[in-house]
Amino acid sequence: MADRGGFLREWNDRLEDIRSDHAERPVSGNFVFVAIDADSIRAVGMWPWSRQVHADILDNLTEAGALDVFFDIDFAFSSDAAGDSAFAAALDRSGSAYLPVFRQVGRTADGEQITNWPLDLFAERSWPALVNVFSDRQGTVRFYPYGDVIDGDYIPSAAALLTGRFSETPGSFPINFSFLPDSVPILSASDVASGQFDPDQIAGRSVVVGASAIELGDLFAVPVHGIIPGPLVHVLAAETMSAGIIPATFAVEWLLLALLLVLLILQTRLFQRPPALILSAGLVLLATEAAAFGVFAQRAMVVPTAALYPSLLVFCSWSLLWKLKLSGWIINRQRQQVANTSALLRQVFDDSFDAIVIVDEAGTIQMHSDSAVRMFGTDQAEQLRLPDRLRKEALEAMQTGGQRSVRTFEVFGSATPLHLEYTVTPSQTISFEKGKEQVSQIATLSMRDVTKVKEQEREIAYLSSYDALTGALRRGVFMDFISLRASAGEPFAIFVFNLSRFKTVNVVLGRDVGDALLQHVIKRFEEAELNISATARLGGDTFACFTEFPAQEEEAAQLAQRLCEIIERPYELESANARVGVRMGYAMVDPAAELGAAEALSQAEEALDAARLSGTGCPRPYNPTLSKKQFRSREIERAMGRALDREEFEVWYQPQHRLSDLALIGSESLLRWKSGTLGQIFPDEFIEIAESTGFINELGAWVLERSVRDTQSLPTPLSVAVNVSGLQMMGNGFVDDLSRVLHDTGFAPSRLCLELTETVLFDGTEDLVEKMRDIQFRGVSWALDDFGTGYSSLGYLSRLPIDKLKVDKSFTLSLGSDPAAEPILTAVGDLCRGLGMTLLCEGVETQEHLDFLREHHFAEAQGYFFGKPMPYPDFHAYAEREKAKTAGVAGSAP
Numbered sequence: 093m094a095d096r097g098g099f100l101r102e103w104n105d106r107l108e109d110i111r112s113d114h115a116e117r118p119v120s121g122n123f124v125f126v127a128i129d130a131d132s133i134r135a136v137g138m139w140p141w142s143r144q145v146h147a148d149i150l151d152n153l154t155e156a157g158a159l160d161v162f163f164d165i166d167f168a169f170s171s172d173a174a175g176d177s178a179f180a181a182a183l184d185r186s187g188s189a190y191l192p193v194f195r196q197v198g199r200t201a202d203g204e205q206i207t208n209w210p211l212d213l214f215a216e217r218s219w220p221a222l223v224n225v226f227s228d229r230q231g232t233v234r235f236y237p238y239g240d241v242i243d244g245d246y247i248p249s250a251a252a253l254l255t256g257r258f259s260e261t262p263g264s265f266p267i268n269f270s271f272l273p274d275s276v277p278i279l280s281a282s283d284v285a286s287g288q289f290d291p292d293q294i295a296g297r298s299v300v301v302g303a304s305a306i307e308l309g310d311l312f313a314v315p316v317h318g319i320i321p322g323p324l325v326h327v328l329a330a331e332t333m334s335a336g337i338i339p340a341t342f343a344v345e346w347l348l349l350a351l352l353l354v355l356l357i358l359q360t361r362l363f364q365r366p367p368a369l370i371l372s373a374g375l376v377l378l379a380t381e382a383a384a385f386g387v388f389a390q391r392a393m394v395v396p397t398a399a400l401y402p403s404l405l406v407f408c409s410w411s412l413l414w415k416l417k418l419s420g421w422i423i424n425r426q427r428q429q430v431a432n433t434s435a436l437l438r439q440v441f442d443d444s445f446d447a448i449v450i451v452d453e454a455g456t457i458q459m460h461s462d463s464a465v466r467m468f469g470t471d472q473a474e475q476l477r478l479p480d481r482l483r484k485e486a487l488e489a490m491q492t493g494g495q496r497s498v499r500t501f502e503v504f505g506s507a508t509p510l511h512l513e514y515t516v517t518p519s520q521t522i523s524f525e526k527g528k529e530q531v532s533q534i535a536t537l538s539m540r541d542v543t544k545v546k547e548q549e550r551e552i553a554y555l556s557s558y559d560a561l562t563g564a565l566r567r568g569v570f571m572d573f574i575s576l577r578a579s580a581g582e583p584f585a586i587f588v589f590n591l592s593r594f595k596t597v598n599v600v601l602g603r604d605v606g607d608a609l610l611q612h613v614i615k616r617f618e619e620a621e622l623n624i625s626a627t628a629r630l631g632g633d634t635f636a637c638f639t640e641f642p643a644q645e646e647e648a649a650q651l652a653q654r655l656c657e658i659i660e661r662p663y664e665l666e667s668a669n670a671r672v673g674v675r676m677g678y679a680m681v682d683p684a685a686e687l688g689a690a691e692a693l694s695q696a697e698e699a700l701d702a703a704r705l706s707g708t709g710c711p712r713p714y715n716p717t718l719s720k721k722q723f724r725s726r727e728i729e730r731a732m733g734r735a736l737d738r739e740e741f742e743v744w745y746q747p748q749h750r751l752s753d754l755a756l757i758g759s760e761s762l763l764r765w766k767s768g769t770l771g772q773i774f775p776d777e778f779i780e781i782a783e784s785t786g787f788i789n790e791l792g793a794w795v796l797e798r799s800v801r802d803t804q805s806l807p808t809p810l811s812v813a814v815n816v817s818g819l820q821m822m823g824n825g826f827v828d829d830l831s832r833v834l835h836d837t838g839f840a841p842s843r844l845c846l847e848l849t850e851t852v853l854f855d856g857t858e859d860l861v862e863k864m865r866d867i868q869f870r871g872v873s874w875a876l877d878d879f880g881t882g883y884s885s886l887g888y889l890s891r892l893p894i895d896k897l898k899v900d901k902s903f904t905l906s907l908g909s910d911p912a913a914e915p916i917l918t919a920v921g922d923l924c925r926g927l928g929m930t931l932l933c934e935g936v937e938t939q940e941h942l943d944f945l946r947e948h949h950f951a952e953a954q955g956y957f958f959g960k961p962m963p964y965p966d967f968h969a970y971a972e973r974e975k976a977k978t979a980g981v982a983g984s985a986p
Contacts, residue, residue, distance in 0.1 A: 102230065109269070109315040118275040120334060123254060123327045124297050126153070127304040128165075128281040135282035139308060143167075143175035147182035148285040149301060154186045157295035162190040162221055162250050164302030164310070164323045167210040176213060183217035190221035190253050193242065207242055221250040225312065225325055232313045235264040236329040251329035254298045268332040269316045273324050278304075300326050446540045449478060451486040453533040467510070467541060478537075482514065486535035489516040500542075511546045514539040559629040561607055562614045570628035570636060571689035574681075577625070577638060578692070581683050584639045585648035587624075587655060587711075588696040590704065591633040592673035601668045608665045609672065616658050622651065636696065638681075645680055645713065652678050652711035675703040679714035728781050731767050736794060741765050743798045745967040747974075748813070748932065748954040751946050756974040758811030760847075760954060761799035762961045763791075783819045792820045793829040800839045802964050806971045813845040813875060821848075821860050830867065841871030845896065849877050861892060868893040875932070879920070889927060897924055901935025901955065907944055914944070921950055 126149065128139075136145055146163065153161050170176060183189050191210040209215055222240055225233050238261035239248040246260040281301065283289050302323030303310040310322040447464035451457055460476050468477045485499075500513055517536045522529060557569045565573070577584055591613070598606040610633065617627045617637065628636045639651065659674040677699025681692045695714040703712040735741055745759040765773045782788040796814050803812040820826040834841055846867065864874055875896035876889075880903060899920055906913035917933070924931040933945055936955030945953055959970060 105228075105230070105234065105315070111270075113270075113316045115270045116272050117270050119271050119327070119331045121275075121277055122297050122334060123330050124158075124277045124279065124294060124299045125304075125321075125323055125327055126279050126281050126284050126299055126301040127321070127323070128302065128308065130305045130307075132280050132282035132285075133305055133307070136285065139305075140171065143171050143179035145175075145281075145285050146301075147175070147178040148287075149281060150179070150182040150186055150189060152284055152287050152289075153294055153299050153301075154182075156289075156291035156293075158188075158299045159297060160188040160190065160254065161186060161299045161301060162192075162254060162326065164192060164223060164250070164300060164326060166208065167191050167214050168208045170211060176211070180213050180217055183214060189218045190250060191215065191218045192223040192250070193220040193247055194223045195242070219253060220247050221253050222247045223250055223322075223326070225322075227313070232315055233325055234266055234315060236267050236325070236332075237264040238262065249329070250300070250326045251333055254300070254326070254330040255333040257333060265332070267314075267325070267329050268335075268337050269314060269328065271328050271331050273317050273320050273328065276324060276327050298330070300330075302326075446538050449476065449482075449486075449537040449539070451478075451483060451535050451537065453487070453490055455483055455487055458534065464539070467512075467539065482516075482537055482539075485516050486537055489518040489535045490533040493518055509543070510541065511543045512539050513542050562610050562629055564614050564635065565626050565628035567628060567630055567693075570630075571693060573625060574638060574689040574692055577640075578681060578683050578687075578689070582642040583644065583680060583682050584641070585643045585651070585678050585680050586636065586638045586692055586696040587648075587652055587676060587678045588630065588634065588636045588693070588700045589655065589659065589674050589676035590635075590700055591659070592675055592709070594633040594672050597670050597672060601670060605665055605668050605670060608667075609663050609670050612663050612665065613659060616661075617655075620655075620658055622654065624651075624655075630697075634700075636693065643680075648678055648680060649711065649713070652676055656709075656711060673709055675700060675709065676711040677701070677703045677714065678711060725781055727770060728767075728773060728778055729785060731770055732778060732782060732785070732787055735765060735767060736791070738768060740767055741791070741794070742963065743795060743802065744961040744963055745802070745812075746954055746961040747959045747967070747970060748811075748952055749958050751942075751950050751953055755978055756808070756810065756971060757952065758813065758843075758845075759803070759967060760813040760961075761795065761802075761815075763795055763815075764961075779817070783817055786819070788817045788819050789823070789825055792817055792826065793833075796829060797833045797837075800833050800837050800844065803843065804837055804839050806968060808971055808975050809840075809843065810971065811843040811845060813847050815847045815877065818848065818860075821863055827863060827867065830872070831870075834870070842873070845873045845875050847875045847877040847898065864893050868895070880916070889923075889929075894929060896930040896932055896952075898932045898934055901933075904933050904935035904941055904945075904955070905937065907941055917944075917950075918948055921948060924951075 133139055146165070150161055150163075191214055193207065193209055195205050195207050197205055209220070210218065222237060222242070224240070225236060227233055228235075236251060237249045238252055238257065239246055241247070248258055252258070252261070277293060277297075279289050279293065300323045302321065304321040304323070311319050312322055312325055313319055314325065314328075444461050444463060446461075447467045448459075448461040449457060449464050450459040457476050457478060460478075464476060464478075468479070471477055499515070500511070515538050517538070519534055519536065521532045521534055557566055558564065559566060574586065591609075594606065594609070597609060610629075613635065614627050614629075617624065623640045624637045625640055626637070630636055637655075639648070643651070656674045656676055660672070662669060662671045677696055679692060679695035679699055681687060687695075699712050699714040702715060703710070706712060742764045744762045744764050746762060747756055748758045748760060749755065750757045763775055763779075765775075765778060767773055779788070782791055799812050799814050803810060816826070833839070834844075868874060873895040874893055875898055876892075876894050877898045878900045879897045880900050897920065899917065903913050903917055903920075907917075921931055923929075930951045932952040932954065933950055934954055936942055936945065936953045936957045938957060941955070942953070942957060962970065
């Protein structure tokens with residue numbers, strides 16, 4: 093291989109790339125690329141494919157009349173046996189297939205090279221083809237090997253085999269990258285495997301099968317064309333060999349340098365002026381490059397001309413310096429220093445962040461910065477378009493000598509108005525004309541674009557009044573509007589509504605669809621023409637509006653129904669269709685009652701709470717009795733804060749039995765509260781309040797520790813199930829509380845089961861799942877409580893760490909009365925056994941319930957048949973009786 097440019101190899105390579113780029117030529121079409129592209133991977137499946145696919149490709153190519161087929165795919169490892177056998181059979185049928193052989197560095201410490209051969213099953217039915225290509229220092233592939241000696245045998249390269257060059261030619265050759273990769277015939281591998289291609293595209297041609305999909309990584313950087321698939325490198329190399337236009341190097345560098353040397357010697361006689369010298373050298377360079385391009389385009393001859401460029405620079409520099417005298421050189425140096433200083437100052441002026449314009453006393457712009465051009469633009473004469481107002485203020489400042497101050501100005505005339513902050517500073521300049529000093533007035537305008545700042549201020553003002561997602565009013569602005577409406581002295585109605593099933597839309601269709609649905613709700617209200625106020629978003633999927641006309645209760649009820657109908661109509665969104673329900677509450681506002689806006693809105697929100705609880709979907713008017721419920725909730729909240737200190741909470745236990753032998757295996761802990769001031773308060777009432785105040789975290793930690801310590805004190809090592817609120821799982825505190833309790837008590841984690849409801853798991857995030865897995869890893873089990881009453885989904889059963897299902901008692905209690913109860917329970921039992929979960933049935937109250945569950949081999953049960961929830965002393969006695977009963981049964985055994 094000839095030298096490609098000597099000491100300026102990289103520069104010569106770049107020049108050759110430029111010539112190749114401008115001397116482009118199409119390929120012969122004798123080599124076809126069957127590409128394993130992204131469409132093929134999607135059609136066939138995840139890579140690597142079964143070799144049955146490669147067999148189909150080879151058979152179809154052979155049948156289509158391909159001269160030979162080269163697979164640029166690694167066949168050094170076994171795949172599925174059927175696929176390997178099919179591909180071997182296809183090789184037998186073909187008889188002219190090439191498989192790759194390549195060298196790579198092994199994993200040994202000495203970096204020994206190893207050779208990858210096809211499996212013997214394939215090697216004995218095919219021809220080996222060398223596929224190694226190497227990059228130069230710039231990371232590009234320029235040369236391609238004729239072949240190489242591997243394990244004592246000469247292995248021709250893939251391109252050499254495809255072109256029929258089987259001679260043992262040493263070394264490599266440069267690829268002619270003037271060939272266009274885009275002109276190579278390309279077929280998709282999936283089409284060839286399925287036979288969906290024109291055989292005429294293959295007949296009489298050589299075929300390269302290989303990867304082009306990015307994810308397969310078989311990509312190489314090459315000159316001119318950038319990144320191309322590895323198989324195309326083989327095709328371009330084959331085209332180069334086949335056409336016989338392999339670039340050859342004609343080393344003329346030293347001849348050209350000798351010519352420049354002669355010019356240096358004769359320059360004093362031939363060229364009296366430096367411009368003539370430089371022009372002549374430039375013409376020599378252009379002529380040389382034109383000739384180099386011509387011989388490359390016609391004969392693929394590479395002329396390394398890079399040395400001319402630095403040589404020309406040295407030549408011209410030396411010639412100019414030779415013409416300079418020492419004194420002139422010193423003067424020029426001083427002038428250069430002055431010029432550099434001036435350029436630096438000008439650069440500072442031009443690069444200033446602020447736009448700067450200098451105006452003289454005639455109103456003419458003397459200087460301006462580049463930022464001023466970007467700010468105002470120029471006219472057809474390329475003069476700065478300074479607004480007349482600014483020019484006028486500059487003139488006034490020069491006349492009055494005004495003080496510098498910051499001013500604002502808005503420039504119109506473009507798509508987006510321009511907001512400026514600017515200062516005008518008058519000053520004087522001194523010049524000399526015919527020996528006389530001349531004083532001139534100038535004014536400097538310094539301007540800053542504050543358009544984005546103004547836009548942000550407007551956006552902040554907008555967001556303080558309007559919801560960013562829907563454009564609806566915010567609560568504070570809405571209450572101002574309520575106050576303004578009440579000042580008219582007319583009765584009106586306030587409506588507050590909430591979307592039901594909206595959470596399901598978010599989960600099933602995605603939050604983008606949910607956001608679009610909220611926007612459409614506001615749009616419908618704007619287009620409804622019902623004489624109502626602008627809609628306010630109170631939070632999440634809760635909205636409010638009021639009547640703009642005097643309204644009585646009957647009119648308000650009719651309007652509420654109409655609003656519900658508008659909301660409940662199906663929504664045709666861009667990416668999906670959706671439908672939601674609505675729960676609405678409304679309150680009449682009588683100005684005579686002198687209610688504040690907050691109280692009036694609160695009444696409507698209380699009516700909405702009543703609509704939610706009713707579950708009917710009908711609008712509900714405000715009912716004053718609901719205020720009693722609020723008062724009750726506040727009393728409970730105040731009492732709850734002192735209940736733990738006063739030891740008013742108590743943990744009760746309900747037995748859980750194994751159905752195979754009816755043995756007591758554990759209990760479920762249940763929280764009870766008897767307040768010293770409010771009496772007995774049931775969990776359904778106080779748990780919700782505890783969650784809303786955050787007290788549930790402290791209360792839940794206490795229940796967990798109490799349950800563990802009580803269970804550890806029992807006469808039998810029983811398990812205990814403790815309910816966990818979804819709110820407890822949101823933070824890291826619960827995991828810390830659990831670790832502390834297990835460490836302090838020494839309680840076996842396998843005896844503790846934590847219960848979550850379906851609704852918590854359905855709304856669960858990946859963070860919740862990770863916490864559950866962390867807890868399960870510590871040995872604690874998880875149970876899904878009230879299964880079948882919430883958003884039952886088989887999807888989360890497969891991905892969540894659930895050890896036990898607790899079927900809601902409603903299914904057990906329905907046995908004998910509801911025909912569907914028995915098959916549902918049976919199906920759930922089969923599901924649990926299939927998933928390896930334990931099934932516990934709640935609500936076992938009769939012997940018939942027990943017989944059915946035991947007959948169908950259910951695992952565990954709890955219910956009134958065994959025992960109601962009971963205080964710890966009673967459960968302790970119950971456990972002792974069960975222990976004695978078990979011991980008696982064991983003692984009576986033969």
